[in-house]
Amino acid sequence: xxxxxxxxxxxxxxxxxxxxxxxxxxxxxxxxxxxxxxxxxxxxxxxxxxxxxxxxxxxxxxxxxxxxxxxxxxxxxxxxxxxxxxxxxxxxxxxxxxxxxxxxxxxxxxxxxxxxxxxxxxxxxxxxxxxxxxxxxxxxxxxxxxxxxxxxxxxxxxxxxxxxxxxxxxxxxxxxxxxxxxxxxxxxxxxxxxxxxxxxxxxxxxxxxxxxxxxxxxxxxxxxxxxxxxxxxxxxxxxxxxxxxxxxxxxxxxxxxxxxxxxxxxxxxxxxxxxxxxxxxxxxxxxxxxxxxxxxxxxxxxxxxxxxxxxxxxxxxxxxxxxxxxxxxxxxxxxxxxxxxxxxxxxxxxxxxxxxxxxxxxxxxxxxxxxxxxxxxxxxxxxxxxxxxxxxxxxxxxxxxxxxxxxxxxxxxxxxxxxxxxxxxxxxxxxxxxxxxxxxxxxxxxxxxxxxxxxxxxxxxxxxxxxxxxxxxxxxxxxxxxxxxxxxxxxxxxxxxxxxxxxxxxxxxxxxxxxxxxxxxxxxxxxxxxxxxxxxxxxxxxxxxxxxxxxxxxxxxxxxxxxxxxxxxxxxxxxxxxxxxxxxxxxxxxxxxxxxxxxxxxxxxxxxxxxxxxxxx
Numbered sequence: 001x002x003x004x005x006x007x008x009x010x011x012x013x014x015x016x017x018x019x020x021x022x023x024x025x026x027x028x029x030x031x032x033x034x035x036x037x038x039x040x041x042x043x044x045x046x047x048x049x050x051x052x053x054x055x056x057x058x059x060x061x062x063x064x065x066x067x068x069x070x071x072x073x074x075x076x077x078x079x080x081x082x083x084x085x086x087x088x089x090x091x092x093x094x095x096x097x098x099x100x101x102x103x104x105x106x107x108x109x110x111x112x113x114x115x116x117x118x119x120x121x122x123x124x125x126x127x128x129x130x131x132x133x134x135x136x137x138x139x140x141x142x143x144x145x146x147x148x149x150x151x152x153x154x155x156x157x158x159x160x161x162x163x164x165x166x167x168x169x170x171x172x173x174x175x176x177x178x179x180x181x182x183x184x185x186x187x188x189x190x191x192x193x194x195x196x197x198x199x200x201x202x203x204x205x206x207x208x209x210x211x212x213x214x215x216x217x218x219x220x221x222x223x224x225x226x227x228x229x230x231x232x233x234x235x236x237x238x239x240x241x242x243x244x245x246x247x248x249x250x251x252x253x254x255x256x257x258x259x260x261x262x263x264x265x266x267x268x269x270x271x272x273x274x275x276x277x278x279x280x281x282x283x284x285x286x287x288x289x290x291x292x293x294x295x296x297x298x299x300x301x302x303x304x305x306x307x308x309x310x311x312x313x314x315x316x317x318x319x320x321x322x323x324x325x326x327x328x329x330x331x332x333x334x335x336x337x338x339x340x341x342x343x344x345x346x347x348x349x350x351x352x353x354x355x356x357x358x359x360x361x362x363x364x365x366x367x368x369x370x371x372x373x374x375x376x377x378x379x380x381x382x383x384x385x386x387x388x389x390x391x392x393x394x395x396x397x398x399x400x401x402x403x404x405x406x407x408x409x410x411x412x413x414x415x416x417x418x419x420x421x422x423x424x425x426x427x428x429x430x431x432x433x434x435x436x437x438x439x440x441x442x443x444x445x446x447x448x449x450x451x452x453x454x455x456x457x458x459x460x461x462x463x464x465x466x467x468x469x470x471x472x473x474x475x476x477x478x479x480x481x482x483x484x485x486x487x488x489x490x491x492x493x494x495x496x497x498x499x500x501x502x503x504x505x506x507x508x509x510x511x512x513x514x515x516x517x518x519x520x521x522x523x524x525x526x527x528x529x530x531x532x533x534x535x536x537x538x539x540x541x542x543x544x545x546x547x548x549x550x551x552x553x554x555x556x557x558x559x560x561x562x563x564x565x566x567x568x569x570x571x572x573x574x575x576x577x578x579x580x581x582x583x584x585x586x587x588x589x590x591x592x593x594x595x596x597x598x599x600x601x602x603x604x605x606x607x608x609x610x611x612x613x614x615x616x617x
Contacts, residue, residue, distance in 0.1 A: 012086035012127045014053055018197065021153030025200035027052055027059040028153040030127065036143050038163035042225040046134040046143065053127045054119075059152070064117040064130055071138035071226060079117055082127040089126070092117055138226035140298070141353050142169060142219040147176070147195045149214065154198035161191045161219060168222050170234075172350045175215040193217060205516055208527040208587070209342045218344070220352055233351050240392055240399015243298060243336070247315075247394070250302040251323040257307050258327040271330055275368050276379040276479070278324045286320065287311045288373040314358050317372040321360055331363045335391040335402065346390040348401060359386055361393060361402065369404055376447045381408070381481045384437045408481045410436035411533040416509050418494065422543040422615075424502055426494035428464075430509060432485045437530060439476075442483035446474035463508055464491050500615040502546060506566075506577055510536050511607040514600055522593035528561075534581040542573045542613060549614040551575070555606050559599045561588065566606065575611065 079092030231242030300315035303323035
């Protein structure tokens with residue numbers, strides 16, 4: 001297959017794009033053709049040509065990045081830029097194609113490289129055209145075809161898979177309605193998918209995960225061969241068996257380290273306590289770096305490498321932890337996981353190799369999951385990066401699908417005292433406790449930021465005007481998913497002084513400000529992935545010469561989307577304010593968007609309430 005020569009092309013004129021495809025879009029794919037031609041279990045070529053019209057600087061299409069390594073070589077790259085009329089502006093010259101290591105900021109060894117082209121032009125709209133070919137000598141994955149991203153219209157996009165007629169592959173289509181067009185010619189089988197005239201997809205607030213919305217085609221080999229290793233991906237069991245064999249015997253410690261492990265755990269009262277002792281040792285003595293050489297994405301450096309060098313990537317640290325546990329007869333399985341944002345829906349009947357991380361499951365009566373790259377997580381805490389998702393356990397009998405535990409309860413609990421003066425100034429003393437996912441940010445601040453950085457962060461993120469800090473302390477619990485912020489500040493203005501009255505905000509400590517835009521045509525369901533509880537107590541100490549003139553009424557707002565409760569009581573010269581906001585994890589129909597918005601508005605309004613003090617006669 002050859003592509004037409006690049007040059008002036010009036011067909012690229014922006015005026016020819018159907019108006020419907022320009023709505024709610026940052027870019028329109030005019031045409032995109034992606035061919036993947038397999039010749040054997042280890043050899044293939046990939047040909048890609050794209051023509052994309054760019055309307056603004058929010059697309060990501062103004063740069064082309066092509067990754068490669070020792071198994072993947074890039075042929076000649078061509079590129080051009082056209083103006084709004086389809087007239088050629090310029091050709092991408094050879095010296096504009098930047099070739100450098102695919103450095104991720106933490107890798108110390110990597111043979112991964114990338115070619116980069118900057119297609120920026122600056123006069124919108126404009127159109128880019130690119131074409132390149134890739135040759136593979138070692139195949140462990142087949143392509144993923146993303147025909148459309150958020151806010152991208154599509155005139156036409158095509159993916160073609162071809163392979164010898166005797167070979168087979170499997171695919172999973174997400175949010176793609178059309179079946180492939182199948183054909184056989186000259187001993188090769190062809191499968192072709194095409195989408196045309198697709199409007200832009202909006203990424204709305206509280207969208208479900210991308211795999212529930214965006215069209216994507218995942219193709220995988222049945223049999224593969226890379227760097228001297230052959231494997232089979234027809235089942236999770238067979239793929240896990242390949243990973244097991246690739247790493248077999250790499251969980252062996254030196255005799256000296258085995259003796260050290262036994263000494264460290266000799267006085268522990270339970271296996272769970274032994275796990276905690278060794279996990280603390282891992283955190284305190286080993287550091288995480290990425291090592292990506294050869295098939296380093298799948299094959300670990302052995303445990304003695306970590307023992308000697310005191311560092312490793314996620315695989316190496318996980319297998320080192322596994323080796324320490326093995327030396328005291330505590331079994332554990334490495335678990336492959338797709339960490340971070342979820343773009344893939346893992347299914348029992350469709351095996352994929354798309355994992356980007358590895359953690360450890362310790363097989364006690366109550367299993368313990370360990371994130372071995374962290375130097376600060378409590379034992380057994382995975383966090384938002386890997387919790388509540390499918391994983392593949394690597395066992396001696398092959399791969400077994402499992403799932404990590406659900407998210408820990410998210411909560412913010414605060415106790416605050418505000419001492420008011422008759423001038424409206426105040427001293428605020430507060431202790432805020434964060435649990436679950438939200439604690440991760442505060443744990444990072446407590447562990448990794450200096451006092452100066454902590455103060456800078458606090459001043460930037462609190463809601464008061466011109467505070468003077470007397471005390472600020474961030475701490476993180478050793479064994480719980482919990483962090484605390486304690487502070488004492490002076491405020492030159494907390495209440496508004498108006499003659500003989502003071503207007504005092506009820507909740508400047510933790511006001512709800514989660515506004516949803518007005519929207520009458522919500523498309524996607526509303527996904528609230530995690531529950532969240534806020535429990536606040538604020539004690540106001542009033543000036544001696546003031547009395548209460550007006551207090552807001554207690555509030556209870558109870559909806560399917562959450563509950564909000566406030567109470568107020570007066571004790572001598574004090575007002576005690578209690579507040580609870582409970583938001584459950586759930587998926588809400590798109591038709592309920594306005595009701596959810598109304599709930600959020602009502603909470604925000606109540607959090608903006610004030611009480612009034614007046615001078616005593």
